[in-house]
Structure formats: C-alpha cells, structure tokens
Amino acid sequence: MTPEPAGIVVVGASLAGLRGAEALRRGGYDGPLTLVGAEPHRPYDRPPLSKHVLAGALEADATRLPELTSLRARWRLGSAAVALDRAARTVRLADGSVLAYDKLLVATGAQARPWPAETGGDLAGIHTLRGRDDARTLRTALVAGPRHVLIVGAGLIGCEAASCLRDLGLPVTLADPHPAPLANSFGTFVGGVIAGCLRDAGAVFRPGTQVKAFEGDAAGRVVRARLADGSALEADLVIAALGAVRATGWLRRADLMADPGGLTCDAACRARAADGTACPDIYAAGDVARWPIPLYEGRLVCVEHWGNAVEQASHAARNMLAGPGDQRPYTHLPAFWSSQFGINIKLVGLTAGADSVAVVQGSRASRRFLAVYGQAGRSIAALSFDQARWLPAYAGAILAGAAFPPILDATDQPRIERADPGFSPSRASASAPRPVEVFHA
Amino acid sequence: MKSVGRAGALRVVVDLNRCQGYAQCCYVAPDDFALRGHEILFYDPAPAAARRGTIERAVQACPVRAISLQAAPDDGEAP
Ligand SMILES: Cc1cc2nc3c(=O)[nH]c(=O)nc-3n(C[C@H](O)[C@H](O)[C@H](O)COP(=O)(O)OP(=O)(O)OC[C@H]3O[C@@H](n4cnc5c(N)ncnc54)[C@H](O)[C@@H]3O)c2cc1C
Ligand code: SF4
Numbered sequence: 001m002t003p004e005p006a007g008i009v010v011v012g013a014s015l016a017g018l019r020g021a022e023a024l025r026r027g028g029y030d031g032p033l034t035l036v037g038a039e040p041h042r043p044y045d046r047p048p049l050s051k052h053v054l055a056g057a058l059e060a061d062a063t064r065l066p067e068l069t070s071l072r073a074r075w076r077l078g079s080a081a082v083a084l085d086r087a088a089r090t091v092r093l094a095d096g097s098v099l100a101y102d103k104l105l106v107a108t109g110a111q112a113r114p115w116p117a118e119t120g121g122d123l124a125g126i127h128t129l130r131g132r133d134d135a136r137t138l139r140t141a142l143v144a145g146p147r148h149v150l151i152v153g154a155g156l157i158g159c160e161a162a163s164c165l166r167d168l169g170l171p172v173t174l175a176d177p178h179p180a181p182l183a184n185s186f187g188t189f190v191g192g193v194i195a196g197c198l199r200d201a202g203a204v205f206r207p208g209t210q211v212k213a214f215e216g217d218a219a220g221r222v223v224r225a226r227l228a229d230g231s232a233l234e235a236d237l238v239i240a241a242l243g244a245v246r247a248t249g250w251l252r253r254a255d256l257m258a259d260p261g262g263l264t265c266d267a268a269c270r271a272r273a274a275d276g277t278a279c280p281d282i283y284a285a286g287d288v289a290r291w292p293i294p295l296y297e298g299r300l301v302c303v304e305h306w307g308n309a310v311e312q313a314s315h316a317a318r319n320m321l322a323g324p325g326d327q328r329p330y331t332h333l334p335a336f337w338s339s340q341f342g343i344n345i346k347l348v349g350l351t352a353g354a355d356s357v358a359v360v361q362g363s364r365a366s367r368r369f370l371a372v373y374g375q376a377g378r379s380i381a382a383l384s385f386d387q388a389r390w391l392p393a394y395a396g397a398i399l400a401g402a403a404f405p406p407i408l409d410a411t412d413q414p415r416i417e418r419a420d421p422g423f424s425p426s427r428a429s430a431s432a433p434r435p436v437e438v439f440h441a
Numbered sequence: 442m443k444s445v446g447r448a449g450a451l452r453v454v455v456d457l458n459r460c461q462g463y464a465q466c467c468y469v470a471p472d473d474f475a476l477r478g479h480e481i482l483f484y485d486p487a488p489a490a491a492r493r494g495t496i497e498r499a500v501q502a503c504p505v506r507a508i509s510l511q512a513a514p515d516d517g518e519a520p
Contacts, residue, residue: 045454045486047457048486052483057483058485058486059487062450062485062486062487063486063487064452064486064487065452065454066452066453066454066509066510066511067452067511067513068509068511068512070513306456306457306458307456307458310456335458336458337457337458339477339478339481342477342478342479342481343478343479343481344462344478344479344480344481346458368479386478386479386480388460388461388462388480389461389462392461
C-alpha cells in the first residue's frame with residue numbers, strides 16, 4: 001500500500017493530542033497535520049466524568065473540549081494506531097491504512113486497569129471509568145438502582161465516585177488494601193480526613209481489604225466479591241478503580257523504551273529508543289509519557305493529571321518545531337485538583353518520598369487546611385482542602401526548593417507540628433490488587 | 442444549568458488548577474458558573490450558543506484567565 005503524504009501525525013486525540021496540535025499551529029507549523037484517535041469522539045474532558053457526569057448534573061457528551069486554534073487537521077477517529085515502524089516512519093491503523101510521518105507526537109494516554117477475566121472480570125455489572133462511553137454506561141446502571149455498589153480502589157476516581165454515589169443515595173462500600181483512602185496520593189495522615197467524609201456521607205469504607213475475585217449468578221451477572229480472608233461481600237454493581245495502564249501496546253515492536261508503565265522520554269520530551277538514544281522525530285506528552293522531572297532530581301515519572309497533559313503537549317510541540325540545537329528541557333511543577341464530599345482538593349508538587357507533613361493553615365478536623373509535605377528537610381508538595389487561595393505561595397516555595405516546613409508569614413498555627421505522612425513503605429507493591437499488565441490493541 | 446451537549450453548543454473549559462475560586466465568573470454568568478461548597482467551581486461545558494456574549498464576559502472577568510471558550514461555532518461530531 002502506498003503511504004499517504006507525510007507531515008506531523010499526532011496519535012491520541014484527547015487532551016494532550018489536541019493541545020499539542022494547537023501548539024503546533026500556533027507555533028507556525030503549516031504542513032499536513034493528522035490526529036489519530038482510537039475513540040470515535042472528538043477530544044473531550046475526562047475530569048467531569050467521575051464528578052458531575054456520574055452525579056447526573058452533566059450529560060457525558062457535554063464534555064467535548066473547546067478547540068482553541070484552527071487546526072486544519074485531518075481527523076482519523078475511531079481507528080487505533082496498531083503499529084509503529086520507525087525505520088519507514090509510518091504508523092499503521094487498525095483499519096489497515098498506513099500514515100507516513102516526518103514527526104510523530106505520541107499522546108495515547110492511559111486506560112483503566114481492568115479486572116482480570118480469570119477472576120471474574122468478564123461478569124456483567126463490573127465497570128471501569130476512563131472514557132465518556134464508560135461514564136454513560138455506568139450512569140445508566142446507577143439510574144437502574146443497584147442494591148449494593150462496591151468500589152474497589154480508594155484512589156482519586158474511587159473516592160470521587162463514592163462521593164457521587166452517596167449524593168445519589170446509593171448504598172456504597174469502598175474497599176482498599178491500604179489503611180486509609182487516598183493513601184498512595186496523600187498518605188494516611190490526610191487520607192484519614194477522607195475516611196471521615198466517607199463515614200459522614202454514609203459510605204462503608206473497608207480498609208485493609210483485598211478483593212481476590214468476583215462471583216456471578218447463572219446469567220453471568222456479578223453477585224459478590226470474594227475477599228482474601230475468604231469472606232464475601234455482596235455486590236450487584238462493581239466499579240473497579242484500580243488505576244491506569246499507559247497505552248503503549250501499539251509501540252510494542254517499535255524498539256522504544258515503552259512498557260505498560262509508559263514511554264520513556266528525554267528531558268526534551270523525545271522518545272527514547274531501546275538503546276537509550278533520543279529519537280529526533282518522535283515526541284510524547286501527557287499520561288503516556290515517562291520523563292525525567294528536573295524538580296525532583298530527574299526521577300522518571302508519569303504525571304497523570306490534566307495540567308501536565310496541557311503543558312507537556314505544548315512543550316513537546318515547541319521542541320518538534322525547533323532545531324536539534326534548540327531542544328528545551330521540560331520543567332513542570334505537577335498539580336492537580338479533585339472535588340469530592342463538597343471539598344475542593346488541590347495538590348502542587350509530588351508527595352512521593354515525603355517523610356514528613358505539616359498543617360500550616362486550618363485544621364484537619366475542620367476539613368479546611370493546607371498541608372505541606374517534606375523530604376529530607378525540603379518542601380516537596382503542598383495540599384489544599386478548601387484553602388486554594390493560599391496554594392500559589394506554597395507552589396513558589398516548592399519551586400524554590402524551600403526548607404521544610406517552609407517559613408511563610410501566612411501560617412495561622414501557634415506552632416507548626418511535623419507528623420508522619422503515613423505512606424506505606426513499599427508504595428509500588430502495596431497498592432490495589434495488581435492483575436497482570438495489559439496492553440492495548 | 443442546562444447543557445445541550447450537541448452540535449451548536451458553545452464549548453467551555455476551565456483550568457481548575459489555575460482557578461482560584463474568586464467567583465467573578467459566577468457573578469457575571471450565574472446560569473453557567475456556580476460555586477458549590479466553599480470553592481468547587483461547577484460550570485456548564487456546553488452552554489447554548491445564545492449565551493456566547495455572557496460567557497465571553499465571564500472569560501474577561503476571570504482574574505487568572507482560567508476560562509477558555511471555543512471561538513468558532515461547534516461543528517458537531519463530524520471529523
Ligand atoms: C475519570 C477521570 C477523572 C479525572 N479527573 C481529574 C482531575 O480532577 N484532575 C486532574 O488533574 N486530572 C484528572 N484526570 C486525569 C486527566 O483526565 C488526564 O491526565 C488526561 O486526560 C490525560 O490526557 P492524555 O491526552 O495524555 O491522555 P488520555 O486522556 O488518556 O487520552 C489518550 C487518548 O488516546 C487514545 N488512544 C489510546 N491508544 C491509542 C492508539 N493506539 N491509537 C489511537 N488512539 C489511542 C485514547 O482512546 C484516548 O482518547 C482524570 C481522569 C479520569 C479518567
Ligand atoms: S472567575 Fe476565574 S478564578 Fe474565579 S471562579 Fe471563575 S474561573 Fe475560577
């Protein structure tokens with residue numbers, strides 16, 4: 001088959017793909033531009049899915065993202081990329097067509113980690129929440145009035161879903177192997193506040209709970225979860241909120257540093273080949289990218305948050321248009337928000353590796369506070385529960401590598417008490433049940 | 442807030458990292474932006490096309506420029 005004409009191809013038509021394509025046009029790129037998307041939809045926004053869409057305040061298809069620049073792009077939606085040939089500079093799509101590229105932006109994001117089929121993942125009534133179609137299906141199932149909803153995994157999406165379901169008056173149990181909700185993100189010191197919110201909202205939180213398998217009825221519908229201790233939990237609707245797997249399956253044979261943990265990039269967002277060299281014509285951005293973060297000693301991270309997708313995509317696009325001698329490193333302060341139980345939660349920085357935490361504004365008891373995380377005497381992250389206006393000052397302190405606890409005039413505490421943030425010692429291994437890693441496509 | 446969620450709608454997104462909950466948008470366009478709880482901004486990402494003027498004023502009113510509005514009318518899902 002003769003390849004179609006080259007230009008820039010963006011694979012992944014969601015937040016990073018869209019904002020990257022816009023930045024290419026804004027940066028003066030005038031050549032052919034193609035966006036390839038596995039989903040049949042134009043780019044849409046995911047954060048509302050686990051919040052206002054589940055709660056019924058927004059329709060799933062109301063979340064289409066504004067397109068902020070005239071893209072003059074060819075859209076190849078509903079057909080996933082299935083293979084990359086770096087030597088030929090082509091991408092093959094599921095429909096058999098082949099797209100040639102001069103430069104490629106990988107923005108395939110991540111997928112919800114599914115529950116494995118061998119332990120009941122195929123039963124009807126088990127849901128994951130990543131895309132707009134997932135949200136619509138789940139919303140329909142919720143409206144039907146399930147009797148026992150079980151959410152497995154008390155991460156951000158699990159907790160947001162629990163909050164929405166309680167607003168809908170549905171009975172909810174939230175099970176997680178950790179002692180507190182959001183333990184991976186915030187540690188148990190702060191996670192305990194969310195445990196209190198769950199309790200007050202009438203949800204049942206089951207800490208230290210390992211779900212082993214799901215069992216179904218004769219019709220193949222889930223009826224209960226089997227736990228590691230042998231006991232069972234009744235459930236006619238399950239939300240498996242087990243985190244995400246980066247969508248790198250289509251890169252499997254491309255000889256890149258790609259695996260379910262992400263596509264490794266250099267500081268300039270260029271994908272690394274298996275031998276470690278940076279590919280001059282392949283860039284990555286958003287949830288799929290694993291990159292060395294300068295602010296944290298160049299540690300490799302995937303930052304699976306909205307703000308990173310926007311900023312990294314623009315940065316990658318800028319470097320794609322710049323010469324080899326003008327490749328700027330991506331320096332980003334990670335940040336995200338969540339809303340649950342009526343609280344606006346915002347984090348700046350990365351909490352991983354924190355050895356201390358201190359409340360510098362407000363109190364955990366009031367559920368309005370600002371907490372700073374420290375590692376080896378340095379402030380590394382700041383977390384706000386309904387105290388957003390203080391956050392920018394602390395973001396500045398983190399960027400500046402300020403001492404922990406940071407001395408800012410703003411504190412309203414008589415004295416700043418340091419506490420153990422309560423991260424589990426082996427955060428990687430102690431998370432939600434880990435089924436085998438799955439590849440897309 | 443009545444989202445239309447189809448061709449013809451406006452497309453709005455707010456950068457909620459940047460948003461400081463100042464609520465200026467809520468004063469200007471109370472039918473499209475509202476604070477819930479102390480500082481959760483709830484907004485309609487797909488308001489009816491007739492609301493463009495109001496939304497544009499909200500975009501201008503935001504002190505941290507957190508609100509983005511698609512300039513061109515939505516062309517529906519057609520690629
Ligand atoms: C329910 C939910 C709630 C969230 N809430 C928040 C929040 O409150 N705050 C926050 O900061 N972040 C939040 N996030 C995270 C945020 O949405 C993501 O960081 C962001 O969507 C990442 O954008 P992306 O474009 O990199 O990846 P994605 O949005 O995952 O998009 C990747 C796209 O690539 C497509 N794709 C995958 N494989 C292929 C292939 N082989 N070929 C072609 N296309 C492919 C996918 O179908 C998808 O459309 C939330 C995420 C979810 C799922
Ligand atoms: S005016 Fe801007 S900062 Fe204030 S609530 Fe609206 S979007 Fe947020």
